[in-house]
Amino acid sequence: MAFQFSQAGLDDLNGYLKHCPKKEAGLLYALHLVQQQAGYVPDEAVDVVGKLLEVSRSHIEGVLTFYTMYFRKPMGRNVVTVCSTISCALNGALDTVGEFEKQLEIETGETTPDGQFSLLKVECLGACDKAPVVMVNDQKFDGVKREKVKELIHVCRKRAGANGSARA
Amino acid sequence: MEPILTRYARDPEQKKIDVAVSHGAYEAAKKALAMKPEEVIETVKSSGLRGRGGAGFPTGNKWSFIPAAAPVRYLAVNADESEPGTFKDRLLIEGDPHLLLEGIIIASYAIKCRTAFIYIRGEFTDGANILREAIREAYAKGILGEKVLGTSYALDVLVARGAGAYICGEETGLLESLEGHRGQPRVKPPFPAIRGLFGQPTIVNNVETLCCVPPILSHGAEWFKKIGPEKSPGPKLFCISGRVRKPGIYELPMGIPAEQLVLEYGGGVPEGRKIKGIIPGGSSAAVLGPKQFGTPLDFDSLGKIGNMLGSAGVIVLDDTVCAVDALTNIMRFYAHESCGQCTPCREGTAWSVKILTRLERGEGVPRDLENIANLTRMISGRALCPLADGAAMPLTSFFREFKDEFVAHLEQKRCPMRGAAVPGEQRPLPLESGTHA
Ligand SMILES: Cc1cc2nc3c(=O)[nH]c(=O)nc-3n(C[C@H](O)[C@H](O)[C@H](O)COP(=O)(O)O)c2cc1C
Ligand code: SF4
Ligand code: FES
Numbered sequence: 001m002a003f004q005f006s007q008a009g010l011d012d013l014n015g016y017l018k019h020c021p022k023k024e025a026g027l028l029y030a031l032h033l034v035q036q037q038a039g040y041v042p043d044e045a046v047d048v049v050g051k052l053l054e055v056s057r058s059h060i061e062g063v064l065t066f067y068t069m070y071f072r073k074p075m076g077r078n079v080v081t082v083c084s085t086i087s088c089a090l091n092g093a094l095d096t097v098g099e100f101e102k103q104l105e106i107e108t109g110e111t112t113p114d115g116q117f118s119l120l121k122v123e124c125l126g127a128c129d130k131a132p133v134v135m136v137n138d139q140k141f142d143g144v145k146r147e148k149v150k151e152l153i154h155v156c157r158k159r160a161g162a163n164g165s166a167r168a
Numbered sequence: 169m170e171p172i173l174t175r176y177a178r179d180p181e182q183k184k185i186d187v188a189v190s191h192g193a194y195e196a197a198k199k200a201l202a203m204k205p206e207e208v209i210e211t212v213k214s215s216g217l218r219g220r221g222g223a224g225f226p227t228g229n230k231w232s233f234i235p236a237a238a239p240v241r242y243l244a245v246n247a248d249e250s251e252p253g254t255f256k257d258r259l260l261i262e263g264d265p266h267l268l269l270e271g272i273i274i275a276s277y278a279i280k281c282r283t284a285f286i287y288i289r290g291e292f293t294d295g296a297n298i299l300r301e302a303i304r305e306a307y308a309k310g311i312l313g314e315k316v317l318g319t320s321y322a323l324d325v326l327v328a329r330g331a332g333a334y335i336c337g338e339e340t341g342l343l344e345s346l347e348g349h350r351g352q353p354r355v356k357p358p359f360p361a362i363r364g365l366f367g368q369p370t371i372v373n374n375v376e377t378l379c380c381v382p383p384i385l386s387h388g389a390e391w392f393k394k395i396g397p398e399k400s401p402g403p404k405l406f407c408i409s410g411r412v413r414k415p416g417i418y419e420l421p422m423g424i425p426a427e428q429l430v431l432e433y434g435g436g437v438p439e440g441r442k443i444k445g446i447i448p449g450g451s452s453a454a455v456l457g458p459k460q461f462g463t464p465l466d467f468d469s470l471g472k473i474g475n476m477l478g479s480a481g482v483i484v485l486d487d488t489v490c491a492v493d494a495l496t497n498i499m500r501f502y503a504h505e506s507c508g509q510c511t512p513c514r515e516g517t518a519w520s521v522k523i524l525t526r527l528e529r530g531e532g533v534p535r536d537l538e539n540i541a542n543l544t545r546m547i548s549g550r551a552l553c554p555l556a557d558g559a560a561m562p563l564t565s566f567f568r569e570f571k572d573e574f575v576a577h578l579e580q581k582r583c584p585m586r587g588a589a590v591p592g593e594q595r596p597l598p599l600e601s602g603t604h605a
Pocket of ligand 3 (some may be wrong): 083123126127128131253254
């Protein structure tokens with residue numbers, strides 16, 4: 001199905017573009033909107049964004065691969081990202097990752113077969129005093145030591161079940 | 169010291185404009201708007217305020233570099249905060265967005281700009297939403313827009329989100345990203361103040377820097393200058409994390425000795441452990457070994473010993489931590505975040521990860537130690553932007569301060585810390601999955 005921006009998204013983007021001398025400057029903005037709507041950046045959306053902002057497909061692909069937050073394939077309903085840089089690592093973040101892998105029965109970088117969870121390792125989330133820090137979609141969880149992993153997975157499962165999708 | 173920047177930031181109500189205004193928000197901006205822009209710059213200059221984003225450059229001087237004749241200028245607010253160990257800007261953004269907006273108004277007025285962009289890192293979704301709401305409220309009250317605070321000055325403030333690239337915190341990488349490109353730093357000069365966003369003169373300032381501006385206008389430059397050391401004046405947010413009992417953000421004058429900060433505010437390391445190293449300025453700074461624990465934490469004292477205050481992200485290592493393991497973790501970050509334009513940075517960081525991983529696994533070869541020393545020289549000062557130097561700092565300093573451990577890894581063909589018993593708690597290591605299999 002062809003990708004189409006929601007009217008609200010389009011208005012938002014146009015409001016931003018009013019202040020930029022070049023449409024191209026709205027690229028990261030537009031890609032965030034796409035991902036918010038579709039959960040990832042599908043190929044059809046790349047074409048839509050390219051036409052809208054008058055940028056080439058190759059430029060957009062270059063930008064997409066540079067930034068780690070854009071996904072080029074569908075992700076699980078719960079995208080679990082575990083900070084594994086220094087302050088979190090010093091407080092057991094690698095154990096946390098290992099526990100997620102064990103509980104979800106997937107490796108880091110994979111999605112569970114039921115599409116409920118994707119697991120990623122990320123870099124400093126700017127909350128090092130709350131280490132180890134985990135984000136699930138847009139929500140941050142503090143002090144996720146190994147022992148807390150099971151409970152967190154449980155919370156996410158329940159939430160995803162209740163409203164169909166945890167993605168706002 | 170009475171908190172200045174964080175006075176209200178921990179009050180959940182402070183986000184609301186009415187509450188902020190009842191605490192005096194936008195009074196300093198009114199005062200500034202009644203002055204000439206040049207006078208505002210002069211006040212900030214004489215306060216001695218130095219940038220809180222890492223380099224410590226005098227803020228007022230930077231503002232005065234904008235060419236007088238330029239018809240269009242921009243302010244780019246650096247809210248990218250991605251340096252491991254740093255989490256101070258987040259508190260200001262989420263806790264007191266109107267303080268930041270007020271700083272933005274004053275800075276924009278001083279440099280005569282009409283449009284300010286706040287570039288916030290993509291992962292700070294809450295922060296971006298809080299800022300958008302604060303901006304919406306400010307427009308509704310006539311604090312932003314066509315007539316800022318009832319004057320003839322017009323200002324628009326926009327929020328732009330990054331998308332997970334640390335290099336977009338570097339000022340020219342940030343501008344590239346704002347223009348819709350990969351965040352690859354530009355060659356300097358020209359500096360952004362001459363040729364920045366969309367080719368126009370642009371000032372890039374850190375969040376904490378801008379939050380220092382309203383208090384300077386309210387209380388005066390002299391008041392500000394009296395806080396802390398003469399050459400590093402004003403309140404500073406110190407972030408403490410790692411192996412400490414009371415991690416968090418502490419607002420203090422600069423100049424406090426590193427060890428004192430860790431003990432008095434960070435609560436020291438866990439019971440029964442010893443401080444092994446203190447990284448004073450986020451992961452790009454050099455690690456302080458025991459002999460340097462007394463170093464005052466300010467721009468110049470650290471600069472004098474070849475180190476830096478950077479973002480004041482103080483990361484504490486205790487004696488359960490393996491130096492090689494910790495360094496591997498740090499270098500992996502830089503290898504991943506190198507934008508790839510310069511060979512010494514791209515290849516050097518990746519190489520160091522390979523060598524360190526090998527050492528940690530007990531598979532090191534004698535040449536490795538020599539190569540680490542050489543690599544540092546090959547990376548440092550040979551690349552386009554300071555990310556490479558920032559990567560070389562931990563490499564050099566860990567190797568210098570904990571050389572014995574590197575040698576022990578090589579000689580014993582294993583990590584000597586492996587299996588070390590830590591009474592009373594679970595040992596935090598390994599830092600790297602797989603290395604201790
Ligand atoms: C690799 C790299 C990352 C940086 N990240 C940040 C950052 O996240 N936030 C920030 O304010 N400054 C960061 N800086 C410093 C900026 O380039 C710039 O010096 C700063 O935003 C200037 O603002 P100030 O004068 O108010 O400190 C970074 C620099 C480098 C080299
Ligand atoms: S030093 Fe590294 S991060 Fe900076 S421009 Fe060169 S390759 Fe990119
Ligand atoms: S190191 Fe994990 S949040 Fe900073």
